[in-house]
Amino acid sequence: MSTAIWRKSSYTNGDGGDCVEVVDDLPGIVPVRDSKDPHGPTLIFPAAAWSSFVTAVKDTDLPDI
Numbered sequence: 001m002s003t004a005i006w007r008k009s010s011y012t013n014g015d016g017g018d019c020v021e022v023v024d025d026l027p028g029i030v031p032v033r034d035s036k037d038p039h040g041p042t043l044i045f046p047a048a049a050w051s052s053f054v055t056a057v058k059d060t061d062l063p064d065i
Helices: 047-058
Strands: 020-022 029-034 043-046
Touching: 029 047, 043 047
Parallel strands: none
Antiparallel strands: 020 029, 029 043
16 A cells, blocks of 8 residues: 555545545555644545445444444
8 A cells, every 4th residue: 555646535624633644546446644643554445435424424324232
């Protein structure tokens, strides 16, 4: 992941904020990391699962926990 091109969430605030970064150009997977800890762990999600999650967040259609 050291050569990956990371993109910050559009919800990151002007100070660099507390958000996530993702890599968009890998086939079938989406790596995700904490923007505050770029050298920390990376979570890898199947692209379809990540897409469903993003859609649910945008639609605020997440189940109650």
